[in-house]
Amino acid sequence: MSKKKSKHNGVVANTKLNDLAHVTTDDKDAYLTTNQGVRVNDDQNSLKASARGATLLEDFILREKITHFDHERIPERIVHARGAAAHGYFQVYESMAPYTTAKFLQDPSVKTPVFVRFSTVAGSRGSSDLARDARGFAVKFYTEEGNYDLVGNNIPVFFIQDAMKFPDLIHAVKPEPHNEIPQAASAHDTFWDFISLVPESMHMIMWVMSDRAIPRSFRMMDGFGVHTFRFVNAAGEARFVKFHWKPMLGVHSVAWDEALKISGHDPDFHRRDLWENIAQGDYPEWELGVQMVEEQDEHTFDFDLLDATKIIPEEVVPVKRIGRLTLNRNPDNFFAETEQVAFHPGHIVPGIDFTNDPLLHGRLFSYTDTQLIRLGGPNFHELPINRPLAPLHNHQRDGHMRQTINRGRVSYEPNTLGGGCPMQAGARLGGFTSYAETIDGQKVRARSASFFDHFSQATLFYNSQSEPEKAHIINALRFELGKVETPAIRERMLYLLSQVDQSLASHVAEGLGIRVPTQLDTPLNMSVPADGDIAQYQPKRVKQAVGSSPALSMAHTRKDTIKTRKIAVLAANGFDDAALAAIKQALMQAGAQVKVVAPRLGVIRGVNGAAVPVDCSFLTCASVLFDAVYVPGGEQSIAELLHEADAIHFVNEAYKHCKAIAATGAGVELLRAALGADSIVGRDTDGRQVVTDEGVVMSQEAQHSDVAAAFITAIAQHRHWSREMKAPVPA
Ligand code: HEM
Secondary structure, X not given: OOOEEOOOOOOEEOHHHHXXXXXXXXXXXXXXXXXXXXXXXXXXXXXXXXXXXXXXXXXXXXXXXXXXXXXXXXXXXXXXXXXXXEEEEEEEOOOOOOOOOOXXXXXXXXXXXXXXXXXXXXXXXXXXXXOOOOEEEEEEEEEOOEEEEEEEEOOOOOOOOOHHHHHHHHHHHOOOXXXXXXXXXXXXXXHHHHHHOOHHHHHHHHHHOOHHHOEOOHHHOOEEOOOOEXXXXXXXXXXXXEEEEEEOOOOOEOOHHHXXXXXXXXXXXXXXXXXXXXXXXXXXXXXXXXXXXXHHHOOOXXXXXXXXXXXXXXXXXXXXXXXXXXXXXXXXXXXXXXXOOOOOOOOOOOOEEOOOOHHHHHHHHHHHHHHHHHOOOOOHHHOOOOOOOXXXXXXXXXXXXXXXXXXXXXXXXXXXXXXXXXXXXXXXXXOOOOOOOOOOOOOOOOOOXXXXXXXXHHHHHHHOOOHHXXXXXXXXXXXXXXXXXOHHHHHHHHHHHHHHOHHHHHHHHHHHOOOOOOOOOOOOOOOOOOOOOHHHHOOOOOOOOOOOOHHHOHHHOOOOOOOOOEEEEEOOOOEOHHHHHHHHHXXXXXXXXXXXXXXXXXXXXXOOOOEEEOOEEOOOOOHHHOOEEEEOOOXXXXXXXXXXXXXXXXXXXXXXXXXXXEEEOOHHHHHHHHHOOOOHHHOOOOOOOEEEEOOEEEEOOOOOHHHXXXXXXXXXXXXXXXXXXXXXXXX
């Protein structure tokens, strides 16, 4: 695909951006007009019978302006309403021709344009980014053969196995219908009532109660296609495939207490983070990975490949990394691009095909159906953001807001009057041909017996977590079930948890002040047909190929970079400017972003006279918006900060959330005031040494050449969760 310099910040443009440029406008040097292009002389006053009224109905300019305004809103997405998106491109590492004919996976020199939207699931458009929730990770590839959408999540499994239950799941998790409470939260009775009756959800519950559901950044989360799809090669041979996105910055999350506070300090935290990093050239990147399984191995697993509540452990089938996704441009207009984009798991290209996953099949219906109402008619594929780059020719016509002007008399097939055009394309000409899967069965409304192991992989996930991760899952469940008001729902949930792991259930029960029931009054699985044999629908346990999967724990993610991490420097007038300059240079060289936080906005002056602009005050930002904190010395600066309760709180809170903290010279005094003499800062040191313990780096010396390196190592760890195992910090 062609590359040329665009007007967009000198970024190398891709063909989709060129395509969008035709409909992109700015108003520079332009005169104000009506929608008919008539220039407007007065945009301040309506037309009146005299200066004091009445207003005249004749005022076509006023009527047009207000009418358009009245119709500015469209329905938000029924799910995934809250999101943010960006443009970019995808490049495959080497030809995937042995496995698939998909053109965008053939040539490593081709950059395929993409538009990617991240989202939460349950909240409304205006809800907080930091809700505990799965995150949508939807990628639209504008390929030469048409649009391919990989519409995934940051969690590799789903709550339910059959699309029939999706409306129930979403009704249960959305705010309760009588009072529309709570917003963007699963911590309420209807959600847990449903879950407690649907044991197939337990694997997904483990994931959404883990820190995966509160990511540090969209840029630091995985993506998964969830369903098993198919790759089909030129010989017509198929393989099962699961898709993975692996972030180049590692997979990182925030603490729950932090998520709650970010929701107050900056509910746009993820949206802003994506926007700012792209704007400043720190382009987010992921590798695309695939797990491939030969057709003949379909039944060799201890679960069903068609069951969306199951993963294939990476230790069983390794993830082959096949290409890279780079997001390098923010949208120009949120509504036109991010809001109007229409993803669909059914948008596939030759070389990729579906399997019979019953959840996927429901999705294949749902997306176009919902977009018909959300986007107002059948022509939303013509919206610039949705339009494929591949040429589009068919006999579909008319409808709301049709933009294409189709010439000629012929809008049917077959025809002779149009020369038989547009023509069907055989497979060799790129015509999509479905994989000729053999199906021989009875028509039944049923769930396959191979779908009934609901707990083994939930246990596998729990067993694979580090101790702090397990503690976070326990606390999340205590929080969520603690918000449930109906005792019977809590009890059912505890019983379900006991089927995953006894100690997990007991710990949660302890927090709820009740016991884990040893049996239930009703069968475990209530989603049974009216005349079904209940016994047949009860969960079964299957021996797993692996007892633990290191790939499932974020403890094993990449921890060797501090690129794009945000570091707060706490300082006031009289700070040690030489110390700050040295540390700042080292941090920035390592790719981090350094912001100065001070008692007031404006400029602060260092002891050597350096004037440093303040990025935010203790009023306009908080520790939860940063990854780490550095306190440079300077007697006067520290004396002022010691009188600033917010500065003490800032350090305390960063410590509570297990972040890297560094202090030099008199800066150590602020740590001592915040963390107490009994903590690491109370230790007797010889004054010259650099002390490093659980992410706290200190030197009594004004400048010590080892501090920066130790601080960078500490930040790269993301969090020092071991601190939580000690005395809790009140912040
Ligand atoms: C039967 C199950 C499901 C149904 C019926 C369903 C339905 C929907 C609907 C109606 C939308 C709104 C689309 C729009 O208004 O444009 C949506 C969005 C979305 N769904 Fe699903 N969904 C299902 C399961 C899943 C699963 C398993 C995943 C992950 C693999 C997923 C990922 C997404 C994503 C990422 C979006 C947001 C797309 C965007 O950014 O615009 N959904 N879904």
